[in-house]
Amino acid sequence: MNTFLSSSSYRPVNDHKLLIQLSQVVKIYNTAAGDFTALNGITADIYAGEFVGVIGKSGAGKTTLLNMITGADMISSGEVIFNAPDGKSTSIHKLSENSLAVWRGRNVGIIHQSFQLLPMLNLVENIMLPVDFSGHYKRRISKERAFELLKLMELEGHAYKLPAYISGGQKQRVAIARSLANDPPIIVADEPTGSLDTLTAENIFEIFEKLIEQGRTIIMVTHDNNLAPRFTRRLLIADGTITTDSGFHLATTQVER
Amino acid sequence: MNDTTNALQIQLRKVIKRFKTGAGEYIGLRGVDVDIMAGQFVAIVGKSGSGKSTLLNMITGIDHPTSGEVLVNGVNIYKMTESERSLWRGHNLGIVFQFFQLLPMLTLLENTMLPMDYCNAFSPNERPERAMELLKMVGLQEQAHKLPAAVSSGQQQAAAIARALATDPPIIVADEPTGNLDSRSSEEIIELFYQLVSKGKTIILVTHDPSITKRTTRTLVISDGMIINETVAQALPLLNHTQMLKVTNLLERMDIPAGNTIIHKGEHIDYFFMIAQGEVEVVLQSQKREEVTLARLGAGEFFGEVELINGSNSIASVRATPDGPVKLVALHRKDFADMLVGSPLTEESITRIVQARLAQNRAADRRRRLW
Numbered sequence: 001m002n003t004f005l006s007s008s009s010y011r012p013v014n015d016h017k018l019l020i021q022l023s024q025v026v027k028i029y030n031t032a033a034g035d036f037t038a039l040n041g042i043t044a045d046i047y048a049g050e051f052v053g054v055i056g057k058s059g060a061g062k063t064t065l066l067n068m069i070t071g072a073d074m075i076s077s078g079e080v081i082f083n084a085p086d087g088k089s090t091s092i093h094k095l096s097e098n099s100l101a102v103w104r105g106r107n108v109g110i111i112h113q114s115f116q117l118l119p120m121l122n123l124v125e126n127i128m129l130p131v132d133f134s135g136h137y138k139r140r141i142s143k144e145r146a147f148e149l150l151k152l153m154e155l156e157g158h159a160y161k162l163p164a165y166i167s168g169g170q171k172q173r174v175a176i177a178r179s180l181a182n183d184p185p186i187i188v189a190d191e192p193t194g195s196l197d198t199l200t201a202e203n204i205f206e207i208f209e210k211l212i213e214q215g216r217t218i219i220m221v222t223h224d225n226n227l228a229p230r231f232t233r234r235l236l237i238a239d240g241t242i243t244t245d246s247g248f249h250l251a252t253t254q255v256e257r
Numbered sequence: 258m259n260d261t262t263n264a265l266q267i268q269l270r271k272v273i274k275r276f277k278t279g280a281g282e283y284i285g286l287r288g289v290d291v292d293i294m295a296g297q298f299v300a301i302v303g304k305s306g307s308g309k310s311t312l313l314n315m316i317t318g319i320d321h322p323t324s325g326e327v328l329v330n331g332v333n334i335y336k337m338t339e340s341e342r343s344l345w346r347g348h349n350l351g352i353v354f355q356f357f358q359l360l361p362m363l364t365l366l367e368n369t370m371l372p373m374d375y376c377n378a379f380s381p382n383e384r385p386e387r388a389m390e391l392l393k394m395v396g397l398q399e400q401a402h403k404l405p406a407a408v409s410s411g412q413q414q415a416a417a418i419a420r421a422l423a424t425d426p427p428i429i430v431a432d433e434p435t436g437n438l439d440s441r442s443s444e445e446i447i448e449l450f451y452q453l454v455s456k457g458k459t460i461i462l463v464t465h466d467p468s469i470t471k472r473t474t475r476t477l478v479i480s481d482g483m484i485i486n487e488t489v490a491q492a493l494p495l496l497n498h499t500q501m502l503k504v505t506n507l508l509e510r511m512d513i514p515a516g517n518t519i520i521h522k523g524e525h526i527d528y529f530f531m532i533a534q535g536e537v538e539v540v541l542q543s544q545k546r547e548e549v550t551l552a553r554l555g556a557g558e559f560f561g562e563v564e565l566i567n568g569s570n571s572i573a574s575v576r577a578t579p580d581g582p583v584k585l586v587a588l589h590r591k592d593f594a595d596m597l598v599g600s601p602l603t604e605e606s607i608t609r610i611v612q613a614r615l616a617q618n619r620a621a622d623r624r625r626r627l628w
Binding site for chain 1: 360
């Protein structure tokens with residue numbers, strides 16, 4: 001899978017820069033039954049090139065945390081700061097809705113447990129779907145790029161098939177290809193192996209590890225404790241707080257903090 | 258929702274679907290014939306692996322039949338190229354899935370606009386407004402600019418329904434649309450479907466959810482890749498699906514013109530009759546040759562069981578009403594007996610009906626003698 005490297009502007013990095021800073025992140029939902037605190041003051045620094053596992057039980061706040069990082073949902077208090085490779089810092093929850101959509105389109109790829117592919121479109125079309133409307137379709141990628149991504153996922157032979165004709169693992173690879181369309185530095189994945197069998201899940205995990213090798217940053221939510229040793233960074237979360245943070249250390253790199 | 262006035266919209270003709278798997282060939286559909294009329298609300302039910310979703314995929318063109326034909330509004334959808342079919346689908350079918358399949362990077366409004374963009378339906382300036390109207394209709398105007406991740410599962414499915422309606426297709430198809438929702442959200446989604454049917458849309462959905470089948474106009478039960486005769490499913494609900502399918506394969510069909518007599522009083526009877534369409538009247542003649550109508554029976558009801566169970570000759574005459582012709586499906590006496598042996602629950606329920614009908618008959622007979 002050497003093609004991984006050629007598809008991206010990212011390279012294995014030695015200087016792991018501070019990429020995302022979560023600072024006292026609080027998320028409270030106002031429900032009919034009263035206020036519900038989903039996140040209760042989350043603070044963590046995520047460095048470029050980390051493979052972060054957000055691990056916890058159902059209802060612990062894992063997905064809410066992802067939504068705070070992608071700006072998919074509004075923050076109640078606290079801050080999420082994104083430090084671009086060019087040194088520019090953005091407090092993403094202070095952006096207007098449109099700017100946030102543009103930021104997300106450039107910087108984040110999202111992967112879901114249930115793939116979220118459109119079953120009536122073939123694989124190339126699914127990958128070419130606009131990832132961000134705010135750019136008025138300018139961000140719709142070319143067919144060549146879509147094919148390049150399919151090739152990366154070893155699916156080029158299936159390009160014109162509808163999702164119904166491929167397996168669950170293949171669907172998730174299409175979703176990964178789609179998430180890479182704009183070559184974003186951050187990939188967030190919510191239980192991406194949750195509906196796959198063990199062997200297929202392993203295949204997806206290996207793809208993520210390649211992406212990490214290539215210098216991308218992946219934040220993955222899982223309830224599966226067994227996966228913990230595979231991440232370079234583990235955030236254990238319970239009742240809306242981080243109970244354990246394994247901290248940032250990559251054996252292969254020297255880091256200045 | 259008067260079926261007889263509505264046009265035939267979807268026809269499946271001898272549809273067979275075989276899958277090749279590592280373990281050999283597997284038959285998903287074994288020759289399915291179905292007619293669906295415009296405006297019907299149809300549930301497809303069956304056990305897991307029975308062929309429900311495969312059947313739905315034949316209608317959406319998402320999968321291809323191995324043989325047989327599928328006609329939608331008279332168009333053979335498998336005679337098109339893949340890209341023609343894709344465009345055809347965009348204009349004619351709205352599809353709703355169990356896991357919503359909303360694009361995570363787009364707001365609900367943008368997701369709803371997607372089919373219009375894809376099919377070039379409505380002018381580009383109209384699209385955002387139309388999308389907003391549809392979201393309003395499903396109760397999501399407040400959430401229109403949110404991403405799917407920021408709303409509940411029920412709201413995501415409501416948005417998926419708005420998206421399915423974007424190109425104003427005549428047919429909505431849904432695969433387990435409430436399969437991933439809590440019961441309250443399910444209720445709301447079912448209510449939405451119901452409103453769409455009352456506005457004239459045809460809705461076909463695959464479901465396990467009994468609260469949906471309660472509200473549909475029609476239920477197709479599928480078992481082992483074949484559709485169970487709908488009259489059998491209605492008349493003999495206590496059989497299991499395998500038994501229903503067995504009965505389906507043994508049926509004889511009869512068409513009776515309006516007013517014609519099906520059985521005469523006193524005659525020997527060899528069949529158990531189930532009414533598929535139309536109405537029959539059960540009549541006795543008085544000594545003065547005046548007629549007493551004991552009962553009118555309609556679709557899903559049956560007759561002939563009294564005689565088969567008691568071994569007697571016919572206790573009354575049965576004829577098609579003068580209002581219209583009657584379609585019957587009939588089960589031979591021997592197959593009827595086998596069926597009862599296989600299903601004690603059905604036997605018990607039919608025996609109870611026999612007793613009630615005999616009592617009614619005796620009462621009428623007493624009255625008749627007084628005349």
